[in-house]
Amino acid sequence: xxxxxxxxxxxxxxxxxxxxxxxxxxxxxxxxxxxxxxxxxxxxxxxxxxxxxxxxxxxxxxxxxxxxxxxxxxxxxxxxxxxxxxxxxxxxxxxxxxxxxxxxxxxxxxxxxxxxxxxxxxxxxxxxxxxxxxxxxxxxxxxxxxxxxxxxxxxxxxxxxxxxxxxxxxxxxxxxxxxxxxxxxxxxxxxxxxxxxxxxxxxxxxxxxxxxxxxxxxxxxxxxxxxxxxxxxxxxxxxxxxxxxxxxxxxxxxxxxxxxxxxxxxxxxxxxxxxxxxxxxx
Amino acid sequence: xxxxxxxxxxxxxxxxxxxxxxxxxxxxxxxxxxxxxxxxxxxxxxxxxxxxxxxxxxxxxxxxxxxxxxxxxxxxxxxxxxxxxxxxxxxxxxxxxxxxxxxxxxxxxxxxxxxxxxxxxxxxxxxxxxxxxxxxxxxxxxxxxxxxxxxxxxxxxxxxxxxxxxxxxxxxxxxxxxxxxxxxxxxxxxxxxxxxxxxxxxxxxxxxxxxxxxxxxxxxxxxxxxxxxxxxxxxxxxxxxxxxxxxxxxxxxxxxxxxxxxxxxxxxxxxxxxxxxxxxxxxxxxxxxxxxxxxxxxxxxxxxxxxxxxxxxxxxxxxxxxxxxx
Ligand SMILES: [Zn+2]
Numbered sequence: 001x002x003x004x005x006x007x008x009x010x011x012x013x014x015x016x017x018x019x020x021x022x023x024x025x026x027x028x029x030x031x032x033x034x035x036x037x038x039x040x041x042x043x044x045x046x047x048x049x050x051x052x053x054x055x056x057x058x059x060x061x062x063x064x065x066x067x068x069x070x071x072x073x074x075x076x077x078x079x080x081x082x083x084x085x086x087x088x089x090x091x092x093x094x095x096x097x098x099x100x101x102x103x104x105x106x107x108x109x110x111x112x113x114x115x116x117x118x119x120x121x122x123x124x125x126x127x128x129x130x131x132x133x134x135x136x137x138x139x140x141x142x143x144x145x146x147x148x149x150x151x152x153x154x155x156x157x158x159x160x161x162x163x164x165x166x167x168x169x170x171x172x173x174x175x176x177x178x179x180x181x182x183x184x185x186x187x188x189x190x191x192x193x194x195x196x197x198x199x200x201x202x203x204x205x206x207x208x209x210x211x212x213x214x215x216x217x218x219x220x221x222x223x224x225x226x227x228x229x230x231x232x233x234x235x236x237x238x239x240x241x242x243x244x245x246x247x248x249x250x251x252x253x254x255x256x257x258x259x260x261x262x263x264x265x266x267x268x269x270x271x272x273x274x275x276x277x278x279x280x281x282x
Numbered sequence: 283x284x285x286x287x288x289x290x291x292x293x294x295x296x297x298x299x300x301x302x303x304x305x306x307x308x309x310x311x312x313x314x315x316x317x318x319x320x321x322x323x324x325x326x327x328x329x330x331x332x333x334x335x336x337x338x339x340x341x342x343x344x345x346x347x348x349x350x351x352x353x354x355x356x357x358x359x360x361x362x363x364x365x366x367x368x369x370x371x372x373x374x375x376x377x378x379x380x381x382x383x384x385x386x387x388x389x390x391x392x393x394x395x396x397x398x399x400x401x402x403x404x405x406x407x408x409x410x411x412x413x414x415x416x417x418x419x420x421x422x423x424x425x426x427x428x429x430x431x432x433x434x435x436x437x438x439x440x441x442x443x444x445x446x447x448x449x450x451x452x453x454x455x456x457x458x459x460x461x462x463x464x465x466x467x468x469x470x471x472x473x474x475x476x477x478x479x480x481x482x483x484x485x486x487x488x489x490x491x492x493x494x495x496x497x498x499x500x501x502x503x504x505x506x507x508x509x510x511x512x513x514x515x516x517x518x519x520x521x522x523x524x525x526x527x528x529x530x531x532x533x534x535x536x537x538x539x540x541x542x543x544x545x546x547x548x549x550x551x552x553x554x555x556x557x558x559x560x561x562x563x564x565x566x567x568x569x570x571x572x573x574x575x576x577x578x579x580x581x582x583x584x585x586x587x588x589x590x591x592x593x594x595x596x597x598x599x600x601x602x603x604x605x606x607x608x
Contacts, residue, residue, distance in 0.1 A: 074586035076529065083504035130585030137582065159473075159495045164519045165531050168473060168495040168582040172481045175450065176457040176578050183458065199495070201446040202474040207454060221446040221474075222436035230376065235438055250444045266511075280458050 021045050037257045046214050046257055048194055050096060051103040051120035055154055059116060059260050066105040068138055073100060073131045079162040088124060088162065096122035098203045100131035101156065104139045107150065110265025115143040118153040121195070126156035128200055129163040133170025136204065139186075141179035149187040149226035150178070151264060154205040158198020163246065171203035178204050185274025189267055191260070192251065194218050210267045211251045212260070213242035219251075284563030305343060306430045313556040314534035315489065317530050318524040319462075319468035324342035326490065329513045331522035333499060334490040336432075336470045339544040341551065342401070343370055343428045349551030350558070351376050351383060359410060363443065366407030368399045368431070373423070376559060382602045384411045384479060385428030388469070395471070401470075402435040408478050412448075412455050424562050425478040429466040434475030434499065449478045456481035456579070460572060462565035464558050467491040467523075467544075468530065483577050484561045487532040488543055493523035531584065 006153045024043035033040070035056060038047040049057075054063050072089075077154055079085040093099060101123035101227045107116045117139045119126045134150065143150040159167040181188050190208030192201075195218035205211075213219060220240030238244045242254045315321065326334075334340070347354050358365040371384035380475075382590030386403060389395035411427075418425040418518035456463060465483055471493030479492075489492065498516035499509045506515070516522075526532040536557045539546040565573065 028333075061433045068589075069597065072588045074588050076586040077518065079518055079575070081518070103468055129380050133585050133589045140469075161496055161501050163517070164495055164529075164588075165471075165493050165521060165526060166479055166529060168493075168584055169531060169581060171477055172453055172475060173458065173584060175454045176581050179454045179457045182576075199474050201540070202449040203453060204450070206447040206450040239438060240441060248442050248444065250447050253398055281386075 017165065019047075031234055038166065039257050040084075044256065046194065046216065048121055048155070049229060050122055051098060051118040051153075054102065054118045054193075055107070056118065057257070058109055058118075058151075058153070058264065060109060060111065061109040064105055064116065065107070066103060067142070068104055068135050069099060069274070071131050071135060073129055073163075075162075076130075076166055077119055077162070078162050079164070080100065081162070085162040092123045096120050096236075098123050100135070101126045101128065102132045102135050104135045106142070106148075109261065109268060111263065112268040113146075113147065114149045114151050114268065115139045116151050116153075119155045119200070121155040121157075124160060124162075126154075126200070127158060127160035127167075128156060128170050128172065129160035129167045132160075133167075133173050134176050137177045140174065140181060143188075144180055144184055144188055145179070146182070146205070149268055149271070149273065150181060151189045151191070151202060151268075152208075153191040153193060154196040154200050155193045156196055156198070156200035156205075168199065171199050174204045178207065182209070187268070187273065189264055189273040191217050191264070192217055195220075197221065197223060206250065209271060212253050212255050212263060213251050214260070215242060215254050215256055217242040218271045284318055303393075311560070312337075313536070313553065313560070314486070316527070316534045317536060318527055321489075321524055321535075324489075325524050326517040326522070328492075328520070328522045328525070329498075331492050332512075332516050333494045334542045335546045337469075337542065339390055340350065341543055341547040342388045342390065342430055343468065344387060345432060346428060346551050347376075347383055347385065347549050348426050348553060349372060349548060350555045351381070354383070357414065360406040362409055362412060363406040364411055366399075367397055367400055367402050367412055368403040368435070369407035376426075376562065381415050381424045381426055381562070383428070384414050384425045385468070386431040386479065388430055399435060401431045402433060403475060403478075404430065404435050404437075404440050405443040405445050408434075408452045409449035410480060412452050415452075415455050415459055419459050422461055424462045424464070425459065425482075426558060426562075427463065427465045427482065428468050429471045429476045429493070430490075430558050431472045432470050433472035433476050434478070449474045450480035453481055457577065458574065460561060460570045460574065462568070463577075464561050464565070466536065466554060466558065467493050467526075472497060481581065482579070483565050483573060483580070484534075484536050485532045486524055486557055486561075487540045488554075489523050489525055489535045490542060491514075492521045493526050494519050497518050527543060547606060 021040040023045035026042045039051050075085045096150050098120050104117040104255045122270050189210045192213040354374035355372050356371040370387045386401045388401035389400050390399045463482035465480050467487035498512040501515040502511035503509050523535045536553050539549045543550040549597045
């Protein structure tokens, strides 16, 4: 059994023993919450989880091998807002234990070898800069090279402002690689978790052969606040939640966390990479 | 502020992937600015560029299309929902040869802006664009895109109809489109809504246009908690034409008349025509496989990452995770 950290990494965990569910206000014993995959047993509220915890839930035991772990961000714009970008990255590293907002590597899911990329919202809001772009692109390129499916779990506020237009261009870079998977008949499964927004949603996250989402995950192109301010009208109930996006036809299923792995495994088993055509006319 | 090129070079020598090999692929004459040193004192501040890029009387897509091309026939609708007036497109001729042209359309008056939704497309606008991209591919016509939008429309109906999916699809289709593409940033290149028209073999920008991940006002509101810092945000985001050239996001700048494009639409259009015609001619000679490989590489190399040479370093874990054996 794993222990909870004495000081929690999630803002939703005010005490080291108990957590109040933000949805139903139930006081939950942390050990019980972890055993339940960080889902409230009473109301099914899905707490945010970090990339490493997510990999543990999805990859077959002991199969995950991290790649490109040593890629780190440059500071191409010498960006300074309330603090310099370099300091912001350093702080995020300490907070999340990751080197940037995505962890990538090879793994098996339900016995199927895959390239796996999992975003971490704890690292500057899961924002996509050059490192995220480079790591996911490399994962897609490895998937193409060894004809293995690509599975990407998104959790992101969008493109990283501190890298300016370079961050924006990562959308095109990743999609260039992902698009080649489609041409080669290699499956790509996209999983949207709370929250998936902005440039991540408006690029690779929306275009899986299969798109799954966790219950009530916030999924939207522009933040509800932006929409609210721009339009000045009241938004429909459940606006930009996974169930709303499902109803409007942009995702295949809303899948509770407890069933996510088996569901991904189902699609991986059904959608096999197209065999290479050797051109022998057989 | 430090010279970004110096920063890029420094990172490249750290053993990381070189961010860019420059614009070696682009053969340009006098019609393009490919070195910011050539701008000299004509290089204006980021905020001045923001104001010029948004100037109400700046030439917008239709004004440019009418002057650069001949016999433009507009084509309407996405065949799924409706015609989005914020994106215009169709077939026109350049030097007697047909091309497909698609652009975002702002208005030159408040009334026209309301009709054009201030150049902010809905999903159906992007789906119309995708339809025209496919048309270009099917009939082997080159594609010219014109970028001029504050961003994709952020309203609830746009969300309901899949704004994110429409933009993503538009980007994806461009990455693999089997015909030459030249994109020109005319005014405002607002985030993903602009990039949906921006994946091209050659990406050019008018000298005083801007292209950014977020509006300066938006960045200021988030990073400095006040929209009043927009000027500072504009500077930090490095969104003006010369910055984009230095960061290799655009391949060349198209000169504007001295007081800005809004002062002389004819001259601006003539400059755009002089800039894109030789590029289309050059791209037309390439085999499709080569074109697609170079387009992939063009976007593949954008970004700055530091990758230590030699043995990969394990990610550092916080001490408390080590203590707890996690
Ligand atoms: Zn609950």
